[in-house]
Amino acid sequence: MRLVLIRHAHSQGNAAGILSGRLPHVHLSEKGVAQSEDLTKRLGSFPVSSLRISPMERCFETIAPWINSIVLPHDPHFQPVIDEELNEVDYGTWSGKKITSLSKNKLWKTVQESPSRMYFPQGEGIAQMQSRAMKSVHEAISAKGKGSAVIVSHGDVIKSIVASALGMHLDEFQRIVIDPASISVLDFSTTKPRTLLLNDSRSVVTDLLIAPKRAKNLIGGGAGR
Numbered sequence: 001m002r003l004v005l006i007r008h009a010h011s012q013g014n015a016a017g018i019l020s021g022r023l024p025h026v027h028l029s030e031k032g033v034a035q036s037e038d039l040t041k042r043l044g045s046f047p048v049s050s051l052r053i054s055p056m057e058r059c060f061e062t063i064a065p066w067i068n069s070i071v072l073p074h075d076p077h078f079q080p081v082i083d084e085e086l087n088e089v090d091y092g093t094w095s096g097k098k099i100t101s102l103s104k105n106k107l108w109k110t111v112q113e114s115p116s117r118m119y120f121p122q123g124e125g126i127a128q129m130q131s132r133a134m135k136s137v138h139e140a141i142s143a144k145g146k147g148s149a150v151i152v153s154h155g156d157v158i159k160s161i162v163a164s165a166l167g168m169h170l171d172e173f174q175r176i177v178i179d180p181a182s183i184s185v186l187d188f189s190t191t192k193p194r195t196l197l198l199n200d201s202r203s204v205v206t207d208l209l210i211a212p213k214r215a216k217n218l219i220g221g222g223a224g225r
Helices: 012-016 030-043 057-074 108-113 126-142 155-165 170-175 206-210
Strands: 002-007 048-053 148-153 183-187 194-200
Touching: 002 126, 002 155, 030 057, 030 183, 030 206, 048 057, 048 126, 057 148, 108 170, 126 148, 126 155, 126 170, 148 155, 155 170, 155 183, 155 194
Parallel strands: 002 148, 048 148
Antiparallel strands: 002 183, 183 194
16 A cells, blocks of 8 residues: 655745734645645655545645646545544644744754654643554555555654655654645555655655555665666
């Protein structure tokens, strides 16, 4: 099973330099709308077993053009799932504040160096977020159906999923970069998950997602194609 991880496109919160968190009515910026249209072309048409989306508006707005122009014409009865487990981190009292201001907070060092120990004031812990996100991942890759499982979520959520899949400790997840409107692809067809694509913001990935399953035993670090 391949897992396609998509971060929402550039948002009004990104443009304003704030930590949006779960604040309502944070939509895509003008740049983000353009990215969402481009994302449709980059994804193209490939078999989809499931589509799970964070409940935040910016995530649905990111993937809606692809659903409407590619997915539904092929399968009018297709139903995406709005998944609370993929919601943005509950940043608590940090929500809505400028990143430049938060970077001066004494807890910022914990976020950057020991995120597994970070619990946002009146919010949730990063480890707690990773746990719920991986619950959704396991449900997605265990479900019956042909094709790739697709998840549309947030930067920190996707970073935590990639870190877990690669066997990295959560305290190392800040080494992973996930940009707005980026696509990452993980392969769960073997005992240990493999990275097929990470933080790609430009490529057309259709061929990758319709390609046959990769060889289980790879030589020389190749992709197995």
